[in-house]
Amino acid sequence: MLEVDIEILRRDQTVAANFQVGQGERFALFGPSGAGKTTVLNALAGLVRIHKGTVVLGSTVLSSTRHPRRQVPLRHRHLGLLRQRAGLFPHLSVRQNLRYAGASTKELEELSEQIGIKELLDRSPATLSGGQAQRAALARVLLGPCRALLLDEPFVGLDLSLRTQLAGIVGDIAVARQLPTILVTHELAEAQAFADRIGVIDRGRIVQIDGPSQVVLEPATRRIAELLGYRGFPPEDPKLVGNRRIGVHPARVVTGERVVVGPKDIRAQVRILDSWPSGPGWELLCEYLGEQFSFVAPQRYYAHQQLSVTILDPPRFNLDGNRVESR
């Protein structure tokens, strides 16, 4: 179990984090750029000093500002850190990189077979593609003294299928080896695909921790909803303007009369303001009760058209921006 309760002083803000990650659990830290995700990860790795708090891995206190103060040096922390840049040592071959921490030939062969880099072992890191380099870096970390995995957006810049494949490999290994694993990302879909739980971090604070679906369906505040991609907050009740607001997510609006409306869904008559092609469909900018939002529809509609849409089980927020249970 990795237990984190820390505060880090950064030039622009204080970053605080409090969460636990169990053995074999995959935890994602999701938030916008500058929110403090990487700072938290660097503090766990020991690259950044914490101002207050503790980091405990299993029964080992890695960092503590309480008595007795403790800051375990990097080489004794036994953490595997994987960053956006693979960071293979460029003067060593892939095999030498993998053996850096003294892994046996048998371990090396087995793991490179599992990760699919067996044929790359005698290559120089400079000749690898981004995905190959990340795989090799993952193998190097796993062959080292690794009791927990820290992933700092390691799949950014790779194409989608490679990302999915790599995230799958890492996730499977984390579970098989029972490693507490933390993935830092600013992409919600990636966090959802990877993690058992997601922590949303904003302006240096973890504002919500929940399962991958709850975090999107039940954002705790309007601000979190905005971070998760909700694009409009019209009043809930057309007759009581300004009472409560609902959150509209572009992917949770459906068009057409035939949709069966659930008890928590909202049927709305919207006015189209603009439309443009988006993927296989059309993104429509519309207005509803004085609020604008956009969503993707399978077909094109034109400005000034009225359209009947269903907003699927939207979260409700009171005027303070906190979520309230739907009626």
Add this chain to the structure above:
Amino acid sequence: MTALAPPPSGEMLKRRPFAMAISKAGAVISITGAIIIWLVILGPLGALAAHVSPASISRSLSLPQALQPLVTSVEASSITLGVLVVVCTPLAWLLARRRLPATRIWETGILLMLLVPPLVLGLLLVLMAGPLTPVGHGLSELHLSASDTFFALVVAESYEAAPYYLLGAQAAFAAVDPAHEDNAALLGDRPTRTFYRVTLPLASPGLANALAVAWARAMGAFGAVLIVAYHPYGLPMQVWTTLEERGLPYALPFALLLIAVALPVPVAAYLWSARARG
């Protein structure tokens, strides 16, 4: 509408010869420029080669004790390089990683050493470590003297060459991504082991360049040496005194010798580091 549009093919035909002429002229200018620059750079070397005959070389170098200054220079420069490697390499790493307090002040100090004319540096060394100064007394307790001794020659060469090595080595270390050092540490390496396994191999092309420049500076050190270590004669001093006492024809062979000994190391280091960098 179509009539108003310019005929693209005709326009292309008109423009192409002009563009080709421009690019040809550009090529001619750049090649000529390169040749002129090379002539300017290598001019003095060419002149030296033209004025030195095998007979004059053997005449100069067969004088009694003629090769002793070469031996002195090579020995002093080798020791200087050893001192620089031991003392300045860790300092350069600390500066590159900003591990020292007041890094800017350190850097300014090094820059000052580089900017002070060598002759003035020699005068300052006399002021600091001359026989009548506290440092001079301290040295005499150790049976050393920073004035007209081999030790003084090494000190003078070190002062002249150190800033070149320090700045070069600092740049070489700064070019190594600190993330590599973090990764090595997270893989279980202690700092010294990380330094030898990761930092040093990655910085070595830059370090070799810095060392080569320092070698050339040490071999050719003259200004500070003139003041604090007139004796024992090093090669540059031999060139100077021969020029004064016997004239240019006798001095030129020593100059050629100095170049022949001082230059191959930097050139080889440059070629090696260029290859290592790919």
